Amino acid sequence: MNLQEQIFFEKLNSFINTKTLIKLTLTAKRDKTSDLKSIIVTLVNLKKGFSLSFVYRHNTKDITKNYNFEEGLDLVKKALESDFYSADIYSNTENINYTITPNGKYHLKTNEPTLQPITTFFHDRVKDRLISAEKNVYLRELGITNANWEIRREMSDKFKQINKYIELLEPYLNELSFSDQIHVADMGAGKGYLTFALYDFLTNNQKKNVKMTGVEYRDELVTTCNSIARKSNFDNLNFIQGTIEKTALDRIDILIALHACDTATDEAIYRGIKADASLIVCAPCCHKQIRKQFNVTNELHNVVKFGILKERQAEIITDSLRALIMEAHGYQTNVFEFISTEHTPKNVMIVGRKIRERNPDRQRLFDSIAAIKQLFGIEKHYLETLLEI
Numbered sequence: 001m002n003l004q005e006q007i008f009f010e011k012l013n014s015f016i017n018t019k020t021l022i023k024l025t026l027t028a029k030r031d032k033t034s035d036l037k038s039i040i041v042t043l044v045n046l047k048k049g050f051s052l053s054f055v056y057r058h059n060t061k062d063i064t065k066n067y068n069f070e071e072g073l074d075l076v077k078k079a080l081e082s083d084f085y086s087a088d089i090y091s092n093t094e095n096i097n098y099t100i101t102p103n104g105k106y107h108l109k110t111n112e113p114t115l116q117p118i119t120t121f122f123h124d125r126v127k128d129r130l131i132s133a134e135k136n137v138y139l140r141e142l143g144i145t146n147a148n149w150e151i152r153r154e155m156s157d158k159f160k161q162i163n164k165y166i167e168l169l170e171p172y173l174n175e176l177s178f179s180d181q182i183h184v185a186d187m188g189a190g191k192g193y194l195t196f197a198l199y200d201f202l203t204n205n206q207k208k209n210v211k212m213t214g215v216e217y218r219d220e221l222v223t224t225c226n227s228i229a230r231k232s233n234f235d236n237l238n239f240i241q242g243t244i245e246k247t248a249l250d251r252i253d254i255l256i257a258l259h260a261c262d263t264a265t266d267e268a269i270y271r272g273i274k275a276d277a278s279l280i281v282c283a284p285c286c287h288k289q290i291r292k293q294f295n296v297t298n299e300l301h302n303v304v305k306f307g308i309l310k311e312r313q314a315e316i317i318t319d320s321l322r323a324l325i326m327e328a329h330g331y332q333t334n335v336f337e338f339i340s341t342e343h344t345p346k347n348v349m350i351v352g353r354k355i356r357e358r359n360p361d362r363q364r365l366f367d368s369i370a371a372i373k374q375l376f377g378i379e380k381h382y383l384e385t386l387l388e389i
């Protein structure tokens, strides 16, 4: 097996085992006359456990067969030897193409992920929810469940949102390895719905040793949340009254900032970058800072002359620049929909995983950021101001 092929199969094996493979496609058939056009492989959760589902796409029909991981990987190898020249992995964290040329050369190429990360397909039955309602004190105290541990009808969307949030984060959390205690900061924790759920998941499902701090400037919320944490016996979860900008925290391994308004999101990302956090998760809202700066003098002025479209454009530019700045600081960044817009319009999530100290493409990213700003007549993104870029 050549080196590229070896790396490809190691990666494929790892994505399968961590359940972060979205799909694998085998294309570019070797025999042009063959009726088999391509093979698409995905993970499925069957009664007997996880398997690989192969869809064999023929000219006039599709045939589906399920295999265990070992058999499946073996079949992929054989198909690459005899039926196809090209294989594409789409995973939560990267896309990888492995190609064999007809004259026997091998190419391996890695790109940014392009598909929405998979999280939920194996948790979609109620009984499989990552956060269970039964005897979960904080859910009762927050009014999500009643005295019988049943989800209150008017809170069922909130309960789904909490589970969706944990499902989205699960693959990222699975990837982290800490030998000692994990320090988590939730900036702008609010009523703590998602803070409690993340603490519950990390300590009770993942059995991690966690110290979590919710930072919130509304005193009454801090008092209520601390009281619920004590009732729930969540000993290492504390809420502190203070600001995202100034609250002293000795270490941050995971930084969360959900729906922290406008530049409070930048303050949070800044703190994550400065603390060298392994994971930064934010769901921005109220994108005012960039919108106010828009000064478009090129053809795009017609795009931003309509109020609602200007607003949306400002959101896209604000969050794109955040994601690019994070990439320049060594984070691999994904941006995806958090919850469907029918529940809230604040639905974009930016997740950055620290993968290296220094991005070798740093200058190219800064040049790109400068070009985007010039296009929209933006002077400075607030995150740049904080980072003194």
Ligand SMILES: C[S@@+](CC[C@H](N)C(=O)[O-])C[C@H]1O[C@@H](n2cnc3c(N)ncnc32)[C@H](O)[C@@H]1O
Pocket: 187, 188, 189, 190, 191, 192, 193, 194, 215, 216, 217, 218, 242, 243, 244, 245, 257, 258, 259, 260, 261, 264
């Ligand atoms: C929209 S709520 C979101 C609460 C929670 N993170 C969630 O998503 O359910 C935003 C919270 O952040 C707090 N907040 C906003 N800016 C803050 C800042 N600079 N420092 C501390 N708390 C802040 C607000 O008081 C509010 O409770």
